[in-house]
Amino acid sequence: MTKEDEKSTTRDPQAPKGRPTPKRSEAEANRKTRVTVPKDRKEASKQARDRMRTEREKQRTALLNGDESALPPRDKGKVRRYVRDFIDSRWAAAEFFLPYAVVVLVLSITKIGYLQLLSTYLFMVFFIVVILDFVRIGLSLRKGLAAKFPNEDTRGALMYGLMRTLQMRRLRLPKPMVKRGERP
Known part of the structure; x- marks a missing residue:
């Protein structure tokens, strides 16, 4: 995120914007670059499985070591x-x-x-x-x-x-x- 985006997310909603409205093409380009979804469905499911596996491994080690930060919600x-x-x-x-x-x-x-x-x-x-x-x-x-x-x-x-x-x-x-x- 740029400094300009940070300002826009933390500003008062009633205050004036302070910058010009981006063109539609620029807004769409920003939205597309933020989301990184693989085009291949199999690759996306593989990435999801890998994320879940690392999350489960982190929770398992937390259960074994008693690390409070990575415990599952029922034990926190x-x-x-x-x-x-x-x-x-x-x-x-x-x-x-x-x-x-x-x-x-x-x-x-x-x-x-x-x-x-x-x-x-x-x-x-x-x-x-x-x-x-x-x-x-x-x-x-x-x-x-x-x-x-x-x-x-x-x-x-x-x-x-x-x-x-x-x-x-x-x-x-x-x-x-x-x-x-x-x-x-």
Whole structure:
């Protein structure tokens, strides 16, 4: 952009223009030079795929490193950062749900009747423990969010945190930045 174009974009709309109106041919030429669209449709789709690939790679490295500037929109912001740190600093029963479900599944497919019954009871007990743990974590997270961010929009942050507890700590993305026991 030239200095003249910058002036025209930042000027007051009620103020006089201060320059002559460009000829139609000049305006069309300016518009055509600004947009660089390939003439070949295949080339355009290839460029779009390359742009998307680099964007996804940037987001993936940000998820692995915790770089706040390149995170996807669902993980950006200081509220989400606080929720991640809050969840990562605590033990939760829900993060052991997947390994526990595998054990229960193996017990349930055995031909021994009492082991099948035991696996059903164990699954129900663990399910109740996970729900109670969700309630405990949810209440304390809601309280912490209200104290730390009284005037900010925290919509969706509670569900974001509860879904994060379902993932095993080592598989969470963005990677945990706090150790267990540290408080955010």
